[in-house]
Amino acid sequence: MKSLSSTLPDSPSKYRGPVTGLMWFKRYSTLLKVLPWLSLFFAVGSYQFWLGFDYNSNDTTNIYLRLARGSAYLLLLILAVMWLPVMRKSITVLRCSRWGRCLPLDQAKVCHRWLGHLLIVAALLHGSQYLLYYDTLEIPFKEALLAEEADLVRSMRTNMYEFVSEDESIDVMQEWIAAGAQQNEFESKIKPILKEDCTKCHNRTSTMTYAIPNMPLSHYEDVLAFVDKGISSRQFRINMSGLSMLFILLIVWLSSLQWVRIHLYHRFQQLHRLGYALALLALLHITTLQWIVFPLLVLVIELYCSRVRQRYTNCVAHALRVNEQVVCLTIERPKALALLPGHYVQLRIPALSAHEWHSFSLTGIRNDQRRLVLKISCVGDWTKRLQQMVTNAESTKLGVDVRGPYASPAAHAPASNHWLLIAGGIGITPFLSLLRECKRDPNRRGMLHLVWVIREPELLQWLRPLIERLLAIAAVDCHWHIYLTADTGDLSLLRKSFSRGASLQVQHGRPNWQQLTSDIGRSGYQPHCFICGPKGLSKEAGDACRRMGWPVRKESF
Template sequence: MNTRNILAVSTAAPGGWRPGRLTARHNLWSGIPWLLLFSAALVAQFYLGFIYQSNETTNLPMRLARGTAWSLLVVLAVLWLPVMRHAVSALRRSRLGEGLPLDKAKSVHRWLGHLFIALALVHGANYLGYFTTLNAPFTDILFGREPDLLRAMRTTMYEFVSDDEYIDITERWIAAGMPKDMYEAELGYFIKDECGKCHSSSSTQTYAIPGMPITNYAEAASWTGENIQSRQFRINMSGLVLFVLGAALWIFSLKHFRRRHHHLFQRIHRLGYLFAALLLLHIPSLEWIYLPLVGLAAELYLSRRHHLYRDCIARLTPLEGNVVRLEIDRPQGMILRAGHYVRLRIPALSRKEWHEFSLTGQRPTAEGDSVVLKIRCSGDWTGRLQATLAGKTEHTLQVDLRGPYASPVAHALKTGEWVLVAGGIGVTPFLGLIREILREPGMHREFHLVWMVREPALLEWVRPLVERLCERRDIRCHWYFYLTDLPEDGRPPVWLERVQGEPGVRLRSGMPDWSTLAAEIAVQSRRPTCFVCGPAALASDVVRVCRRRGWPVRLEQF
């Protein structure tokens, strides 16, 4: 039998029903306004920092250092957001999420990381260069060996010091141990009226710094620390450590390290918590990062307390094609929905590594619902997982779960026409989606499932779904199976031959001609929403063809 010619007619739901859907224009352009807004904030912040002018010590290196510092505040404010899984999941379930580029959240996070390390390098290098231009030893400035107030009076605040005598008075006051009576008699008027022009919580000066007030004795005394007690030492040293940590996070997040040494990538990334703590020491004004830090704290609570399920009983069984099936007793309180995924840790393999897997839907059992994962064993961690079977047909183990979290497929139930494109194991989120609609009596749906699969035996995964959908007339279903490796006899599975003529089934060899396939689908559906889960090359081909036709595209990325 020539499998290229196997074709059955699709069944159709009666009537002229057309489901609601995301618009293609909205899908194509949703990320651009946010990119423009972010770019405008970045440029505006750089300009505000760059135009600073205090005195003759304000040179180009200082301006570049300040400009990039203010720009970094914008990057830091949004760097954490794309990887806050609970926040992203909540947005995916809301209307607001339809206007955000959530499908590319991890890509956005990576590019923000590249931008951060570049700006941080410019910021640090220019500040170090600026220190060499000042009339003081470089190491004295770097390690804060002069009291902060004196250093500022001789450099950045010099323009506002009307008489050098006040610098001498301040130096004698600090040397005398900062007596309050001396401050009131000789220094208080100057500190309040001159320094307070900018360093006041109510100042309206152009270069006002209301977050660093110097208007009374207590505030002035707080700026007299030196060496390890000085703010200059704190800012400089925390900045150097932040750059080293940021560089380590960046290097181990690069594609080469992330894929080859995933366990190191996860361990190094935990330094991000230390990074956040050091920001509190380095940044004088925290207004930009208050909200992200609160969000990060909430994310940590939900991940480590509220949505963490330990010691779940799981059963591991082998499947065809180097794939294993992990069935986990659903933890009490875990609510599963179509298009969700979980993070999995197996303490017997590693107590540090977490991995993300799509859910194929919940299955009823005698003891209750179970969570089912299908895992292709292609790396170190999955190889060790497969090795635990050691020739057995089933192996019981304990696992920890986090989640569940919403993936792009969670948006599918908001629409009614879908094109579901999967490569190999990437079919798993779509299996959960189809099971979900089977539990919705009377809900009109239409979908086209395009699945490229190497092992014909894996088609057994969809067999119960195909057979059950044969009995439904409110769901229009079209199945496109592409076998990249044909069996020796050239014949499809027996059960596929039996159901031909019920749901629409197309079984072909090789890879799809995407333009031709899109034209076939367009005859059946005017503007479906396309969901893709598979390798990057597959996603690129599908996105190009779908966008040419004006179809919205959602990508599943892990």
């Protein structure tokens, strides 16, 4: 058997090669992609916060109101962009385009999580400061919160007070509303006051800094929209929808924390759907809807493509245990569903749960293209319930729903000829489609190193036919590095099961990542690294590859 070291020239084991400018760029390519967008968001966010904070209407304006307004303007920006990183179809389109190389798409979920943290901070600041502001007004806190005073009167007492010439005008307005807001009295008593104090600012041509130009108050019908109080008033709707949104946001945020996602993933998915309720409440709460028009349009297109156009229901599937930890699911492929390298699908099994969707990598094009084959590691509640449904002796027939395909970070791999694929256990799955692409294209030239850390040797036997076919392709310089973490005894029989002369190493233990990447680096290639596995393995391997100046992409969907 030929090992990796025998194919490389002699040199020190700690060799890393010169750190050139290009290597430095590749090492920090992820950071260089993120920084411009992070800087842009910080700049726009700071500007938005200042627009709201820089407000001084009258004597009732204080630090509480300014902080509340500043955080409100920041919230508009966060709400406009936080959904974009998790739109699977949109990200798939970008990954397959030239623009995808310039965007930090691999950090999309990380961006979404941090935007979620920032959203809850801004929402808490916004809500708490408005409540403190209401407590500083002359009217009782309860009256301000429940809008027991008509919207027009409240505005004249508070943020518009300095533009009202006399307190008597507020009294006249309050008496007119209390008497039923009759139209004949509007023409004689109210319209002159509005003309003098309000309509000079609130009109469609106003340039006043704090005026709302789309709030004309020159006609009786316009004014009627602001004379309600209590539950029918505009302010009550804004206050109550805001408190409801804050409560729901806290629930969604708490259910999105890492512990819940790991141990109670189904609860995370269920509670995350409260986002739709948040969207409806936002329509009641936000007074300037132009901020959400574009994100809403993108969201509608995304939902149509993902939930309607690329959704296939009632597909026939057969489940079979590979071993105690892995289930193989074979699905009759819908004709419209394309098998693309580096892509994944979402799967729902109604017999297990009517609402849970889970993502699984496609294993690529096989001889029988009528089938989708998914390898599922049984580590969570949903997968363990699936395992319990499957008997040891024979396959179990199931009905499944499928969405996709969607591009994962591995979808970028075909653009390169030199790969370093690092997998932990069933993490080999997203790379199988890439390996099968090599098998289908024997003229493809390049270098391939695959490092696979597994516990059960049965997984290696499962892939033995594919490994041997790949090793037989002369055009691809193919090297396999297999590490068995469990003590399975003598490995000689396992090695003999493969063809002689194959560039394949099978050994006990875990990789020495610095040693391994240094050995690969001595070959002179600059591979693109793709990693899929547990967090510890991904971090160690990713750090070692970055030290070599190699670009790294991690599978995370």
